Amino acid sequence: MKLTYNEFEILVCIEKEKRELSQREISKTTNLSLGTVNKTITSLLEKKLINEDNTITKRGLKELEPYRVKRAIFLAAGFGSRLVPITLNTPKPLVLVNGKKIIETLLDAVVKAEIPEIIIVTGYLNEQFEILLKKYPNIKFIYNEKYNEANNISSAYLVRDKFSNSYVLESDLYLYNQDLIRKYEYHSNFLGFKADRTDDWCLETKNGIITKEKVGGLDCYQMCGISYYDKETGKQMEKDIKEVFMSPGGKERYWEQVMLDVRKNNYKIYLRECKKEDIIEIDTFNELKAIDKTYDV
Missing domain, CATH: 3.90.550.10 (Spore Coat Polysaccharide Biosynthesis Protein SpsA; Chain A)
Structure with missing residues (x-):
């Protein structure tokens, strides 16, 4: 699976922090707008790359590995x-x-x-x-x-x-x-x-x-x-x-x-x-x- 740039940036942010993050915190760290973060979070959830509490899944870590x-x-x-x-x-x-x-x-x-x-x-x-x-x-x-x-x-x-x-x-x-x-x-x-x-x-x-x-x-x-x-x-x-x-x-x-x-x-x-x-x-x-x-x- 090829990650989009926004998906990548948000996954990297979540993996680095290793804690539950609000969408506002993710927006501030990644310099992505709240609207973009909200849309991308939905996509990451559908692909099972993050959990409902915005923490990264094992599948999410696997998708980051090529990078x-x-x-x-x-x-x-x-x-x-x-x-x-x-x-x-x-x-x-x-x-x-x-x-x-x-x-x-x-x-x-x-x-x-x-x-x-x-x-x-x-x-x-x-x-x-x-x-x-x-x-x-x-x-x-x-x-x-x-x-x-x-x-x-x-x-x-x-x-x-x-x-x-x-x-x-x-x-x-x-x-x-x-x-x-x-x-x-x-x-x-x-x-x-x-x-x-x-x-x-x-x-x-x-x-x-x-x-x-x-x-x-x-x-x-x-x-x-x-x-x-x-x-x-x-x-x-x-x-x-x-x-x-x-x-x-x-x-x-x-x-x-x-x-x-x-x-x-x-x-x-x-x-x-x-x-x-x-x-x-x-x-x-x-x-x-x-x-x-x-x-x-």
Whole structure:
């Protein structure tokens, strides 16, 4: 049975809360109107995917399983040159911000969402990442020996067969809203927040689907470095990432350009909207000082 998007969102909400919810609570959590919630609840009851008290049934859990996130892939091989002098001795994802390593804000969300497999692609000062095993013993490390010779597509190339049903996360993101990482995802998507103007990497969309990636724009969505790929998209990525990486100039590409630019006709990737304050990419030492005053000395 193929769930509709509204059915999926409501089932995910109910499964996560694990308690009886009112339709008003479901509406607030899912951002669906009360009328839509009421209509969808009726459909879910008819299909025996929920109980009368709005709790999920065993059948409902079974129907959610194809949407289950299987793994989280962290791209963490880079140097982080704009955060010098901090990164001279510490990989950027391991930099402490308000007493917590940047990557831990993401890892904690992944663990909370019950995502079973964690892969971190390392490069610069790779041995330092082993400290994470004390808190996250199921991490698997993959070393990118070309981290200093090629762009981050070289990291994606090493895990090109792992993208199906997977999140991909840039490892220098300080995550405030853990609910952005979910146990289930409906379709392939890239996270972004609405921007009237930005000089950063951003996305144009049409009917919720990403149509263009570019640097700088008006009335667009600024990219946030967290994305998800369903089973079929992951299979296509395995082929395309290999071909683009091996092509002339391919090693200089950013990994997401494969899906959002170079081979974009092969993909349908949705924009998943978040709020600007949900997540922060710490690019420079001045930005770090603004967030953590202990560096402002």
